[in-house]
Amino acid sequence: CGSIKPLNTLMDFYDIIIAGGGPAGMSAAAELSKDFKILILEKKKPGTTQTTWYSYEDRAVKYELEDAIAVRTKYIKFTAPTVEHFMKDECVVFDQQKVLEIWMERAKSNGAVVKHEAFIAYYHLDNEIVVETNLGNYRASLLIDSMGINSSILQKNKLVKRKDAWVIYGAKMSNVVLDNPLQLEYLPLNDEENTYIGIHPHNENETNIYAFKGQKNTFGNPKELKEKFERFINEFQPNAKQISILEGTIVSGTLKKYALDKVIFFGSSGMLNPDGCGMGFNEILMKHRAFSDGIREVMKTKSLDEKSLQRVAYALKDPETINFQKIIGAFSLYFIRSPGKWDGGVKWLNAMGEDSKYWMRNEMTLDWIKRANLKLNGVIPFKETYKMIPLKDFLFILGQYIRFKIKSKKSDFRNSA
Ligand SMILES: Cc1cc2nc3c(=O)[nH]c(=O)nc-3n(C[C@H](O)[C@H](O)[C@H](O)COP(=O)(O)OP(=O)(O)OC[C@H]3O[C@@H](n4cnc5c(N)ncnc54)[C@H](O)[C@@H]3O)c2cc1C
Known part of the structure; x- marks a missing residue:
């Protein structure tokens, strides 16, 4: 990596260095700083982000983030060309900067050091x-x-x-009340191009709006899409003014490995999300304590090797959950190959009714998965699905059905949280 390596005694030592101060890095820092000497490196202004997050009231309470709630809504609305679905839940939109500030302050009050510096590279030296x-060099036992x-x-x-779905255009807009x-x-x-709009109201006269694309799409013409997005904003809010830009990944992809020697990945890497589903921030919120508990365990044993x-x-x-999401993925080939795919997805959500919220929350149980599979079949008839699913996926799905059937007999709700 670096050409001249400084003597290790001249470098500050931390138990753990966390590179990246987004929700993953900051939430892990808030937890791990209770037990370890932590350094957080963030290349942008620490405590800021260009993303935006909805979540749920009960999660805000559970993770003590009530102070960061910007807006409460009673549902998430999914609008398709011919149908709509109101996913009833105690939803909230967070003030995303405030969430990061809260975690950063918790970490700092436990003694963590936050530096506005960009990670360049790492190397191993004396264990x-x-x-x-x-701006400098730092030593640690572990890099997150x-x-x-x-x-x-x-x-x-x-x-x-x-890489699954990412934001192509997005902005925080001021709108009239x-x-x-x-x-x-x-x-x-x-x-047809698998491009969607997300609207996150922030307060009564500020809204986060963004267009995002799914992984399997025809890509369209970026210029045309941008024009469409701008037209949409104009029609939606003719006098709106852009306050800031929103960008980033919506649904992260999958990794081949989640750890290397003395290095572990945490966050929008696919580790938390089942393949291609789930919304990153909410997964981080749900799992950051379990992740930190895992790190505490390995730090005790000092086994920080890749395995x-x-x-x-x-x-x-x-x-x-991962297997069920694979099934949804296979079924969604149907939607993706046919016009009106968003319609199809919304029809399935309607068929799920109140149950649909558990999918969005990623709180799935075997019973729920069984029900969802049956409802999915109601939306896309079996005789149609088997023709469009590649043989290898079809066998996988069949295997999963049998597995779910056997397992769900033995198990009740797992993630009732
Ligand atoms: C517009 C938008 C809307 C979204 N809506 C939702 C939603 O409603 N609900 C939901 O659950 N999820 C949502 N997501 C997804 C969610 O924001 C991401 O999954 C989440 O931000 C991932 O967090 P992270 O900490 O892993 O990564 P990031 O948020 O990407 O943070 C990575 C951090 O690392 C820093 N960094 C990068 N390189 C370096 C370097 N060399 N040195 C130091 N620091 C570095 C970056 O500056 C950044 O702060 C949305 C995303 C976007 C973009």
């Missing part, structure tokens, strides 16, 4: 890890990579298997 930034899906460590080691306040909503911008760290990462995965 420690040395991290180089644009929370730099998101574009992390240079992931890129350099070619660990990203797939409306008689009917804006709701938390998702709708297609261009159904031990990989076990910490895999403990966060939930095989049933």
Whole structure:
């Protein structure tokens, strides 16, 4: 990495260095700083982000983030060309900067150091890890990579298997106060190109609006999409003014590995999300304590090799949910190959009724998965689905059906949280 390596005694030592101060890095820092000497490196102004997050009232309470709630809504609205679905829940939109500030302050009050520096590279030295930034070098026992899906460590080691959905255009807009306040909503911008709009009301006259694309799409013409997005904003709020830009990954991809020697990835890397589903921030929120508990365990044993760290990462995965999401993925080929796919998805959500919220929350149980599979079949008849699913996926799905059937007999609700 660096050409001249400084003597290790001249470098500050931390138990753990966390590179990246987004939700993953900051939430882990808030937890791990209770037990360890932590350094957080963030290349932008620490405590800021260009993303935006909806979540749920009960989660805000559970993780003591009530002070960061910007707006409460009673549902998430999914609008499709011919149908709509109101996913009833106690939803909230967070003030995302405030969430980060809260976690950062918790970490600092436990003694963590936050530096506005960019991670450049790392190397191993005397059973420690040395991290180089644009301003200095630091030693640690462990490096947590929370730099998101574009992390240079992931890129350099070619660990990203797939990137799923990302924001193409997005902005925080100021709008005039409306008689009917804006709701938390998702709708297609261009159904055929798999491009959608997300609306997160922030307060009565500020709204986060963004267009995002799914992984399997025709890509369309970026210029045309931008024009469509701008037209949408104009029609939606003719006098709106842009306050800031929103960008980033919506649904992260999958990694080939989640740990290297003395390095573990945490955050929008796919470790938390089942393949291609789930919303990153909410997963981080749900799992940051379990992740920190795993790190505490390995720090005790000092086994920070790739294999031990990989076990910490895999403990966060939930095989049933991942397999179910694969089924949804296979079924969604149907929607993706046909016009009106967003319609189809919304029809399935309607068929799920009140149950649909557990999918969005990623709180799935075997019983729920069984019900969801049956309802999915109601939306896409079996005789149609088997023709469009590749043989290898079809066998997988069949196997899963049988597995779910057997397992769900034995199990009640698992994640009733
Ligand atoms: C517009 C938008 C809307 C979204 N809506 C939702 C939602 O409603 N609900 C939900 O659950 N999720 C949502 N997401 C997804 C969610 O924001 C991401 O999954 C989440 O931000 C991932 O967190 P992270 O900490 O892993 O990565 P990131 O948020 O990408 O944070 C990575 C951090 O690392 C820093 N960094 C990068 N490189 C370096 C370096 N070399 N040195 C130091 N620091 C570095 C970056 O500056 C950044 O602060 C949305 C995303 C976007 C973009």
